[in-house]
Amino acid sequence: MRQVGIFGKRKSGKSALMYALTNHKMNRETRYSAMEISGVGKIMLVDTIGVDVEKTTAEKSAESIEVALMLIPNDSFELELAWLSKLKKSGASIIAVVSQADKFADGGKSLAAAVTEVSGLKAICVSAHTGDGVEELHEEIIQRLRGDGVAQN
Ligand SMILES: Nc1nc2c(ncn2[C@@H]2O[C@H](COP(=O)(O)OP(=O)(O)OP(=O)(O)O)[C@@H](O)[C@H]2O)c(=O)[nH]1
Ligand SMILES: [Mg+2]
Structure with a gap:
């Protein structure tokens, strides 16, 4: 099954x-969750182990992943930048x-701009708690799976 990987350090959300x-309801044990996307089919979301915890496990998951979400929860994102270059090499389309964008006074906008500036990647601000940005991210994932916008990376 086609896979979307979720990468980020511990407690990044x-x-x-x-x-x-x-x-789906939160269940700490589950590492996979399927979703049906019209025009794309069933895809699997893969919740990886925090990248700062078990690098090899996370690297392994990266191999079979088509679209990678790189989570950035705060403005010290050196580790994430190192991971982005690894993910790029694996051929995944990266978002x-x-x-946890609700934690920022500006909804994460300035951090998103900084991430885009250094990485060249599109950055989307999302809060799992308020739901802000979830729909936009969903749409972006669908576009990447359909093959639009892949050239960006
Ligand atoms: N304010 C806020 N807190 C969040 C959000 N998403 C997650 N959290 C909190 O952040 C903590 C970590 O969230 P998780 O989703 O468990 O993070 P994780 O990256 O899966 O953590 P590990 O699996 O332990 O690496 C929890 O206390 C969540 O309640 C969010 O959008 N906003
Ligand atoms: Mg987790």
Whole structure:
């Protein structure tokens, strides 16, 4: 099955985002959640282990992933930048996600702009708690799976 991977360090909000995208209830044990996308079919969202915890596991998951969401929860994102270059090499189409965006006074906009500036990637601000940005991210994932916008990376 086609896979969308969710990458980010510990407590960056990977699981919460996976459940927000698939409308499933939070279940700490689950690492996969399927979603049906019209015109694309069934795809699997894969919640990876925090990238700062178990690098090899996360790297392994990267191999089979078509679209990668790189979560960035705050403005120290050196680790995420290193991961972005690895993910790019794996051939995945990457979307940067400013996660837990409700925590920022500006909704994460300035951080998203900074991420785009250094990485060249489109960055979307999302809050799993309020639901802000979830729909926009969903649409972006669909576009990437349909093959539009892949040239960006
Ligand atoms: N304010 C806010 N808190 C969030 C959001 N998403 C997750 N959190 C909180 O952040 C913490 C970590 O969220 P998780 O979704 O478990 O993060 P994770 O990346 O899956 O964590 P690990 O699996 O332990 O690496 C929890 O306390 C969540 O309630 C969000 O959008 N906004
Ligand atoms: Mg988790």
